Amino acid sequence: MGRKFFVGGNWKCNGTGEEVKKIVSMLNEAEVHSEDVVEVVVSPPYVFLPLVKSLLRPDFHVAAQNCWVNKGGAFTGEVSAEMLVNLGIPWVILGHSERRLLLNESNEFVGDKIAYALSRGLKVIACVGETLEQRESGSTMAVVAAQTKAIADRVSNWANIVLAYEPVWAIGTGKVATPAQAQEVHCELRKWLQENAGAEVAATTRIIYGGSVNGANCKELAAQPDLDGFLVGGASLKVVIFRSLPSYSSLLYLSLHLVAESLSLSPFPLFFYQPEFIDIIKSATVKKNA
Numbered sequence: 001m002g003r004k005f006f007v008g009g010n011w012k013c014n015g016t017g018e019e020v021k022k023i024v025s026m027l028n029e030a031e032v033h034s035e036d037v038v039e040v041v042v043s044p045p046y047v048f049l050p051l052v053k054s055l056l057r058p059d060f061h062v063a064a065q066n067c068w069v070n071k072g073g074a075f076t077g078e079v080s081a082e083m084l085v086n087l088g089i090p091w092v093i094l095g096h097s098e099r100r101l102l103l104n105e106s107n108e109f110v111g112d113k114i115a116y117a118l119s120r121g122l123k124v125i126a127c128v129g130e131t132l133e134q135r136e137s138g139s140t141m142a143v144v145a146a147q148t149k150a151i152a153d154r155v156s157n158w159a160n161i162v163l164a165y166e167p168v169w170a171i172g173t174g175k176v177a178t179p180a181q182a183q184e185v186h187c188e189l190r191k192w193l194q195e196n197a198g199a200e201v202a203a204t205t206r207i208i209y210g211g212s213v214n215g216a217n218c219k220e221l222a223a224q225p226d227l228d229g230f231l232v233g234g235a236s237l238k239v240v241i242f243r244s245l246p247s248y249s250s251l252l253y254l255s256l257h258l259v260a261e262s263l264s265l266s267p268f269p270l271f272f273y274q275p276e277f278i279d280i281i282k283s284a285t286v287k288k289n290a
């Protein structure tokens with residue numbers, strides 16, 4: 001069974017209500033491939049989850065960026081898995097390196113969170129990845145294996161997990177892993193799953209890449225055999241001017257624009273604005289055509 005391409009947009013701690021509405025309406029207007037080719041999930045901050053869920057097109061889904069490790073209660077500032085389920089939020093990102101490093105979330109704590117969220121019926125984007133220091137000391141695989149083991153120790157059913165490999169040195173730095181670097185770790189992770197969670201889990205679990213993915217580098221990365229999609233940070237909030245009017249039609253288009261303008265009709269727009277995220281979603285075609 002093929003692994004459906006998966007593209008997640010992690011908006012992190014960004015945006016106002018107005019900005020969020022604007023990006024959602026641009027996503028809603030964009031033409032993208034059907035749901036059977038690519039699964040798309042956007043992850044706004046908690047406070048915007050109900051707003052985004054209510055406005056977002058039905059073929060895209062919503063993820064929270066975190067949830068509490070257990071049932072809710074006297075845990076000030078936390079949000080429980082039950083609350084997300086109650087709001088109808090299907091996905092949650094857990095173990096992001098920003099939480100591992102800035103908030104000291106250990107492998108075990110992340111593993112407990114993942115197991116609990118799954119037990120409540122949430123689907124999980126589980127993040128792993130090494131720091132620059134760990135890569136340079138040659139321990140990349142040991143680090144991501146230990147992070148993945150903490151999940152495997154607590155979870156037997158991987159059907160609702162997407163594993164996100166996000167090297168810390170590539171996050172928000174503009175320093176993307178080369179396609180070969182990404183493929184190497186994805187391939188090793190799949191082997192690890194094969195040996196420790198079974199052939200079926202290894203064959204079906206999507207392993208996605210995150211770290212400075214953008215509209216320009218996504219296709220080459222998507223072409224790697226063990227790369228099943230992306231988790232996108234900065235570029236999931238960027239808007240680009242739509243550049244590619246097909247050349248045969250651009251002259252005609254420009255003439256119509258000028259005619260409409262000279263007749264004082266509201267002219268056809270000359271520029272289109274589109275979220276860069278849409279280009280990244282479209283990189284799924286690389287797999288479809290493979």
Ligand SMILES: O=C(CO)COP(=O)(O)O
Nearest residue numbers: 010171172211212233234
């Ligand atoms: O952390 C990320 C996604 O979760 C990646 O962030 P950037 O795409 O901004 O590097």
